[in-house]
Amino acid sequence: MAIVNVSDQSFQADxxxxxxxxxxxxxPWCGPCKMIAPVLDELSQEVTATIAKVNVDDNPESAARFGVxxxxxxxxFxxxxxxxxxVGVQSKDALKSLLARHQ
Incomplete structure (x- = not known):
């Protein structure tokens, strides 16, 4: 499944x-964010859950709303x-476990 880019405006729908x-x-300036990006890319190919990305610089309302x-x-969700x-860089296995708890 592809990764979805989400904005403040599309958050509810997406x-x-x-x-x-x-x-x-x-x-984009966050080093740990760059480290986790390929993990999320791999994960998106292996799970049925949707993976969405919110750029906090461009979409501050969503980040503030959820206390990021x-x-x-x-x-x-x-x-x-x-x-x-x-919070922070996670391994693919850790994220799979997180998703499995809520499927």
Whole structure:
């Protein structure tokens, strides 16, 4: 499944109306965000959940709404509600486990 880029304007349609969505709050200048990007690319090919990316520089409303204080922050949404959150670089296995808990 492809990774979806989400904006403040599309957040509700892309994330809150979906099933299981893992949202990566990131910025282009963030080193750890660049480290986790290929992990998310691989993960997107292996799971049925949607993986979405929110650039916090371009979309500050979504980041503020969910209390994102440091990046990368990954928030897992299920049926439109945030159900889990991890901060910092994660391994693919850790993210798979996170998703498995909420499938």
């Amino acid at each position: 994330v809150e109306n979906g099933g299981v969505v893992l949202v990566d709050f990131w910025a 204080m440091s990046i990368p922050t990954l928030i897992l 299920k049926d439109g509600q945030p159900v889990d959150k991890v």
